[in-house]
Amino acid sequence: MLxxxxxxxxxxVFMAVGLYSKSADILKENSVWTLLTSSAWSPFxxxxxxxxxxxxxxxxxxxxxxxxxxxxxxxxxxxTEKAKPWIKKAVFPVLDILAGIPxxxxxxxxxxxxxxxxANSLGPHFVDYTSGYTLLAGGIVLSVMIIPLLVSxxxxxxxxxxxxIKDASASxxxxxxxxxxxxxVRKALPGIIxxxxxxxxxxxxxxxxxxxxxxxxxxxxRSLFDSAxxxxxxxxxxxxxxxxLPKYESALMFAALVMFVIILIFNTVARIVLHKVxxxxxx
Amino acid sequence: MKLKFIxxxxxxxxxxxxxxxxxxxxxxxxxxxxxTGLPSLSWExxxxxxGGGFYLGKEGGILNAIMGSLxxxxxxxxxxxxxxxxxxxxxxxxxxKKSKLAYFTRLSFDVLFGIPSIVYGAFAFTIMIALGxxxxxxxxxIVITLLIIPIFVxxxxxxxxxxxxxxxxxxxxxxxxxxxxxKVVLRQIAPGIATATLLSVGKAIGDAAAVMFTxxxxxxxxxxLDQPAATLPLSVFFQLSSPIxxxxxxxxxxxxxxTLIVLVLSIxxxxxxxxxxxxxxx
Numbered sequence: 001m002l003x004x005x006x007x008x009x010x011x012x013v014f015m016a017v018g019l020y021s022k023s024a025d026i027l028k029e030n031s032v033w034t035l036l037t038s039s040a041w042s043p044f045x046x047x048x049x050x051x052x053x054x055x056x057x058x059x060x061x062x063x064x065x066x067x068x069x070x071x072x073x074x075x076x077x078x079x080t081e082k083a084k085p086w087i088k089k090a091v092f093p094v095l096d097i098l099a100g101i102p103x104x105x106x107x108x109x110x111x112x113x114x115x116x117x118x119a120n121s122l123g124p125h126f127v128d129y130t131s132g133y134t135l136l137a138g139g140i141v142l143s144v145m146i147i148p149l150l151v152s153x154x155x156x157x158x159x160x161x162x163x164x165i166k167d168a169s170a171s172x173x174x175x176x177x178x179x180x181x182x183x184x185v186r187k188a189l190p191g192i193i194x195x196x197x198x199x200x201x202x203x204x205x206x207x208x209x210x211x212x213x214x215x216x217x218x219x220x221x222r223s224l225f226d227s228a229x230x231x232x233x234x235x236x237x238x239x240x241x242x243x244x245l246p247k248y249e250s251a252l253m254f255a256a257l258v259m260f261v262i263i264l265i266f267n268t269v270a271r272i273v274l275h276k277v278x279x280x281x282x283x
Numbered sequence: 284m285k286l287k288f289i290x291x292x293x294x295x296x297x298x299x300x301x302x303x304x305x306x307x308x309x310x311x312x313x314x315x316x317x318x319t320g321l322p323s324l325s326w327e328x329x330x331x332x333x334g335g336g337f338y339l340g341k342e343g344g345i346l347n348a349i350m351g352s353l354x355x356x357x358x359x360x361x362x363x364x365x366x367x368x369x370x371x372x373x374x375x376x377x378x379x380k381k382s383k384l385a386y387f388t389r390l391s392f393d394v395l396f397g398i399p400s401i402v403y404g405a406f407a408f409t410i411m412i413a414l415g416x417x418x419x420x421x422x423x424x425i426v427i428t429l430l431i432i433p434i435f436v437x438x439x440x441x442x443x444x445x446x447x448x449x450x451x452x453x454x455x456x457x458x459x460x461x462x463x464x465x466k467v468v469l470r471q472i473a474p475g476i477a478t479a480t481l482l483s484v485g486k487a488i489g490d491a492a493a494v495m496f497t498x499x500x501x502x503x504x505x506x507x508l509d510q511p512a513a514t515l516p517l518s519v520f521f522q523l524s525s526p527i528x529x530x531x532x533x534x535x536x537x538x539x540x541x542t543l544i545v546l547v548l549s550i551x552x553x554x555x556x557x558x559x560x561x562x563x564x565x
Binding site for chain 1: 305306308312315316319369373374377386388389390391393398399400401409410432482486490491496
């Protein structure tokens with residue numbers, strides 16, 4: 001049992017080593033810095049600059065967060081502070097189902113609903129032409145995917161705020177909303193930030209849904225209605241031909257390594273904060 | 284009226300609007316999947332292999348993908364249980380509550396849980412190259428097992444943590460060894476394990492990015508471990524990129540099948556938790 005536990009701890013190490021050894025090939029010729037900040041992408045000529053993919057990933061992730069965060073915060077506050085039991089009973093199964101829907105189904109929904117909506121209704125108000133397969137579509141689909149995660153984490157954190165201090169706030173004449181904003185949210189802030197970081201890393205690593213709606217053109221998106229090409233989509237789209245070009249495989253493995261490192265850092269910090277929050281309130 | 288009461292009113296409305304938006308997304312997704320999937324869903328779709336002109340819109344079904352997904356997920360769930368149950372017992376029964384090792388184990392499984400499946404796919408791909416494997420059923424099983432272990436450990440650990448320590452003390456006071464104490468815990472958390480298993484299987488069956496690298500795709504049901512295996516999410520994905528409308532319609536139906544499988548697993552999981560928790564003390 002001990003050996004199984006320790007071995008499973010080592011999976012993270014194995015992953016890092018495995019991905020690093022595969023990307024060593026490309027790291028020998030280019031420095032990490034040029035790989036990350038160059039936007040020259042031409043596998044046939046051996047040019048691998050990841051900047052436009054990294055920018056796309058960051059934009060899509062931030063956009064999804066901008067959409068999802070207010071909705072999730074308000075929903076979670078509503079559920080913990082206001083909602084009657086029957087509403088909770090209706091909302092939680094919905095969140096569970098949303099969390100369980102496979103990402104390819106989200107992608108399908110994006111293609112059938114969001115993409116045409118952007119192309120036909122929303123886009124024409126702002127730009128001359130858009131295909132609908134855009135940064136914005138990716139952001140919307142991703143936000144729907146992270147909302148269940150955010151709401152369930154927020155609800156858990158908000159319910160750890162002791163009711164005594166809420167009562168104290170109410171007795172000073174605060175309205176319920178003032179209590180929520182100035183007491184509950186402030187008290188839960190470390191937890192809120194940590195949950196947000198978790199959601200960011202989930203959005204950052206999400207592959208198939210994003211791949212299906214983002215358009216995947218190698219360029220730095222300049223507006224919400226340009227197509228984007230995030231890192232995971234790059235890996236998933238090109239795994240088929242990566243063995244046919246020299247260094248291509250190594251470049252894609254490097255992309256996976258970059259994602260691994262970023263998410264490893266984000267997750268570790270967020271989880272440590274969440275553990276602390278939990279301990280503070282349960283003990 | 285005072286400003287704070289106006290603010291109160293506005294935000295009360297906003298909160299309800301936010302909740303309704305979540306409901307709206309849910310309704311839109313379910314409605315879309317059912318409306319587009321139902322018309323092209325037929326018995327032929329789920330009971331036959333792809334025929335000769337399948338990808339041109341002719342006869343056949345997606346039995347290859349359904350069977351491939353089930354084989355991969357069942358094998359991985361079994362392997363995953365064999366590995367994760369001992370880990371859960373070890374950190375909950377054998378280690379002390381404040382143990383550093385238990386803390387690090389939980390932390391690293393939390394982190395592993397957050398690693399995206401495409402990174403698992405890339406990692407499993409490097410293992411397969413090192414072992415000289417081609418894309419195959421075995422590759423799919425390896426990667427989904429790796430992916431499913433953190434989900435298993437985390438959800439079972441949640442259940443095991445809730446077992447009161449008095450129960451363990453009572454067992455020890457009757458002269459039970461640690462292993463026998465494990466049996467007591469096992470009886471307590473058995474429904475929890477069943478639910479965790481079903482929910483994890485639901486997550487694993489919908490995952491496509493990882494198996495893309497490792498399991499490949501085929502029109503046949505694999506008969507041995509070294510043959511490639513088709514999976515449902517990939518079947519949806521590939522058919523969706525076809526220019527032929529009939530093929531795309533089948534992708535909608537396949538997505539409906541996939542969603543139904545995930546839903547059934549999660550509903551059964553919930554029923555088990557509610558019905559069979561009678562051994563529970565708390």
